[in-house]
Amino acid sequence: MNNEQNKIPQATAKRLPLYYRFINNLHLQGKLRVSSKELSEAVKVDSATIRRDFSYFGALGKKGYGYNVEYLLKFFRKTLDQDEVTKVSLIGVGNLGTAFLNYNFMKNNNTKIEMGFDASTEKVGKEIGGVPVHHIDELEAKLEDTTVAILTVPSSEAQNIAERLVKAGILGILNFTPARITVPDHVRVHHIDLAVELQSLVYFLKHYPLDEEETE
Template identity: 55%
Template sequence: MKENQIPKATAKRLPLYYRYLRILNNAGKKKVSSTELSEAVQVDSATIRRDFSYFGELGKRGYGYDVQDLMQFFAKTLNDDQMTNVALIGVGNLGSALLKYKFHQSNSIRVSAAFDVNPDIVGRIVDGIPVYPMTDMKEQIAIQQIDIAILTVPAQRSQDVVNELVAAGIKGILNFTPARITAPSDVLIQNVDLTNELQTLIYFLHSGSEEETVAE
């Protein structure tokens, strides 16, 4: 892989390419062109070629891309060849819905534990996932070698919980709360604000503008 920095917009498109390559591979297709990929994933072919160029020569001029080789390359790039254990923090309405999601687009993501303060939920198995008390969080994160946490706690509690997660060794947080949390520079935070996304969609709907699927 080239040493230059991969743009964030490119990184966001990699799972999209990988998912479609898996579909092609399962269908027995041997090769694919950037034009075919473009039509399938709704990203223009020039952008696809530029995205791929950050990783070196992935295809051959006049041939296109070998589906299996490219799929395996992105599997390794996205760490989809290694199991990543994830914890869900907060088993309320949103948290419960996320537990039902089986992350079928990846073979390597497993929600292995959930944590909550509600005594009616703690100690139960919810959609196949054990729910532990918050007091057990640090211990279970270490035992289960959990690297990533999904945060769905009330906004006013979010920063305190983040501090506990950092102390427990968590290296990545997917934040579904509206609060803007902070963490040390070696902990990655991805914010998912559903209300903000919906309001942005409504804005573009009524302004007559078209929002790009993935911003550059």
């Protein structure tokens, strides 16, 4: 995102890509305007939160009219730097990594996995989902134009690989390993532990019925 949006709450920043995806879908459907209520029902965020999120960016809509879809789309494209492609590297082409390569992200946003890395001779030198897979030993040499990496390696290798990524100039890591890696302050890490998220889901299902839970 642009530097001018740095002061907005992090919770708001995390919701912006969600808003963008829905607005983009509306634009593709030919819809001209949308209300905060419609947005709320689609993205599962309450209307008051949406209005508060949008208020950080000035007057994006009009009372009684709602929001102009084309205007919102242009705004979010600029805010989220959608006109610039962010090159991403994937480290660890196992089952999860392979799924990411086959899916990739370019169809939905401006991020694209450009290359993968692994140690397996069965995968190195091949393309998966149109993405070339290089040997892990080539990591530093190949990451010249990449600042973001997805980490899907075994937990025992996570810290070592993370340190190599930092030395190679990576500034953002999406960590899908259970390991909580340590990096310098200038590097941002988002941890996504699928097992923990699943356990959390089951816990909330048992102890926090939806009809009793307040929307955050």
